[in-house]
Amino acid sequence: xxxxxxTPKKDRSKSRRSESGMLKKPLPGLNDPEGDRVPxxxxxxxxxxxxxxxDNIFAAIWHxxxxxxxxxxxxxxxxxxxxxLLSRGIDHIVGLHYAHKxxxxxxxxxxxxKLCRANSRVTGLATVMPGEENATDILKEAFxxxxxxxxxxxxxxxxxxSSNAMHDIYQICxxxxxxxxxxxxxxxxxxxxxxxxHLLCSAEKMRQVIKSHPDLRICVPHLGAxxxxxYQQMLEHYDNLWLDTTMTLANYLPLDYSPDLSxxxxxxxxxxxxxxxxxxAWDRELKRLCELGLSExxxxxxxxxxxxxxxxxxxxxxxxxxxxxxxxxxxxxxxKV
Ligand SMILES: [Zn+2]
Numbered sequence: 001x002x003x004x005x006x007t008p009k010k011d012r013s014k015s016r017r018s019e020s021g022m023l024k025k026p027l028p029g030l031n032d033p034e035g036d037r038v039p040x041x042x043x044x045x046x047x048x049x050x051x052x053x054x055d056n057i058f059a060a061i062w063h064x065x066x067x068x069x070x071x072x073x074x075x076x077x078x079x080x081x082x083x084x085l086l087s088r089g090i091d092h093i094v095g096l097h098y099a100h101k102x103x104x105x106x107x108x109x110x111x112x113x114k115l116c117r118a119n120s121r122v123t124g125l126a127t128v129m130p131g132e133e134n135a136t137d138i139l140k141e142a143f144x145x146x147x148x149x150x151x152x153x154x155x156x157x158x159x160x161x162s163s164n165a166m167h168d169i170y171q172i173c174x175x176x177x178x179x180x181x182x183x184x185x186x187x188x189x190x191x192x193x194x195x196x197x198h199l200l201c202s203a204e205k206m207r208q209v210i211k212s213h214p215d216l217r218i219c220v221p222h223l224g225a226x227x228x229x230x231y232q233q234m235l236e237h238y239d240n241l242w243l244d245t246t247m248t249l250a251n252y253l254p255l256d257y258s259p260d261l262s263x264x265x266x267x268x269x270x271x272x273x274x275x276x277x278x279x280x281a282w283d284r285e286l287k288r289l290c291e292l293g294l295s296e297x298x299x300x301x302x303x304x305x306x307x308x309x310x311x312x313x314x315x316x317x318x319x320x321x322x323x324x325x326x327x328x329x330x331x332x333x334x335x336k337v
Pocket of ligand 1 (some may be wrong): 049051
């Protein structure tokens with residue numbers, strides 16, 4: 001089904017304007033300076049949008065980004081990614097991956113579960129190709145391995161959120177009380193994807209899913225780019241929706257929008273970066289988040305507390321033995337009183 005068939009007349013200019021998408025051509029990298037560490041005054045920081053893949057898939061992703069996305073500044077293996085972020089003061093990582101074809105999700109999930117077992121400060125999500133054989137069993141197995149939710153990508157996997165294949169995913173996530181992180185927004189659209197995200201994705205379709213599955217917790221990354229207003233309104237209406245900020249604070253993507261997080265439900269906004277697939281400094285968005293004038297309470301929620309709740313991340317700071325982390329934690333608690 002093509003959503004353009006149903007687009008009201010007044011919105012047609014918008015559709016035409018966005019036909020080519022943000023990534024009609026690859027974007028340039030930025031040479032912005034990077035910091036050594038997470039600033040000391042910040043509360044506990046969870047990066048809830050970090051990509052972890054086996055080496056061969058990372059290599060294929062870098063290749064894709066060279067052709068269609070942007071120059072990736074941090075071409076690292078999964079273990080290098082984890083060491084890099086944790087050694088700079090990120091307290092916890094939510095690791096994500098996605099299966100771009102049937103038959104590989106099981107191996108990817110086993111890989112993610114192994115990374116999580118090796119490091120208690122990494123929480124991993126599972127993936128599956130919706131509609132593939134045994135999709136439900138693949139997810140059940142992943143949950144048994146300890147994976148904390150499901151990550152899907154509508155553009156890479158050509159997902160229509162209203163399809164029958166997706167209903168199985170919603171059901172299993174609800175049954176096991178696991179959140180679903182799904183890139184369901186229309187942007188950044190690229191000709192390098194096998195389908196057209198503007199035909200496949202819409203906030204309205206997502207609204208129907210959120211509304212008809214009140215027991216299913218859903219997180220949409222990139223604040224729902226590029227239907228920001230629609231997603232922001234949905235946050236007000238539905239308690240089972242979260243949005244992550246990934247790449248929307250960087251002032252990098254060609255967006256006609258700068259998010260005002262203070263006007264949104266700060267108990268439903270989650271900080272994430274898309275590290276290591278970045279064209280700019282790892283802490284660019286962290287620094288910008290600090291400049292938004294948010295209250296200490298809101299910062300603590302967005303930077304860590306909301307992600308800990310959504311992904312059931314246990315507080316493991318005591319195991320760190322790091323002065324900075326302990327100090328940040330105390331600061332965060334103080335801010336809540
Ligand atoms: Zn991502």
